[in-house]
Amino acid sequence: RAFAENHNLKLVAKETGNWKIDEAYQVTKKIFTAYPDITVLFCANDMMALGAIKYLSESNKKILIASYDALADAKIAVKAGSLAVTVDQQAKKQGYEGIALAVRGLNGEKLPDVMLVDTALVTAQTLQ
Template sequence: MKKLATLISAAVVSVSFSATVMAQDTIAMVVSTLNNPFFVTMKEGAEAKAKTLGYKLIVLDSQNDPSKELANIEDLTVRGVKAILINPTDSDAVSNAIRMANRANIPVITLDRGASRGKVVSHIASDNVAGGEMAGQYISDTIGANAKVIQLEGIAGTSAARERGQGFMNAVGKNKMNLLASQPADFDRTKGLNVMENMLAANPDVQAVFAQNDEMALGALRAVQASGKDVLIVGFDGTKDGIAAVNRGILGATIAQQPALIGALGVETADRVLKGLPVEKNIAVPLQVITKS
């Protein structure tokens, strides 16, 4: 009986030790939505890097819902993950989730979209302001002076929408373009289609559209094709669908991010943090204008 008790005790210790080791090797990624090719590619980049570095990666989908996002973070604090990569649904609303992770002493790294409050060890993203300016400059260079333009905005409250819009408006002012209208379509293809249909009806003389992501650009493209108008459309993100549309000559251009690299850098940064190595507060990922080759 004494020998059996000793064996049971050893087994319990072994299980406890194994669970601790697993927790040490586990990091998490919380994505605003996996119903968007850009974030799917970001996830894939993170998964590949986690495999290379020997981490177990948990990926949770917030379904564009801040309350779901908060529940995801709460779940991860209970699981005892060692670092959290988060792509916020909303830069303001995510603050409560980040503070929850802060209280649990779990380092947080934001991807693509920043957070208004809470302690974040590093933010990894493209320069969205520069990207918006690149889109506006491309439109001006292509259409010429006094171009009549429309903007499709992303989800209000996200840093990506705010910064891309800021950059585009910088280009509008610099190049003396005429902004006919600017409305949100929430980074969504179907909403991009519906909003663009209404905006085309209200602004029949529009010459170009800047959509703050490729999904909205592709929705706008369907609306433009149905109208029979000749309108230049520029997207943002450089997704597979967006680049394919550019190469077919039906989308004017896309400002290409590198989502897989953003995900991979997130995991690399988490690895450095967990090893006690210094990391940059802001890590910029290069952008480029993709046009038909």
């Protein structure tokens, strides 16, 4: 939905690297062979972003890459400038809220239909 709402973006490909570095490397190679002028890449997780970064680095391509998870290696890539941003989904808070909801449910309380946990954008500036 976010991509559709931003008229400055044109979605040219949608593939999966199955959350693996090596598969994301191959998928990135395939996508950039078909669409060499891509300037932005969004990866659904950091592992796939790391595979994309490896391919793009070897190909001497510099583009903006964003991903999800805020893993330690992704934070290093953000600091190095090879990853523009990663999104921290706050997994600990998600787990805590899930357990809290389960306890409330076991106690017979009415539960909300949806429980959202805020995310945090991790950039070079936020890592300083």
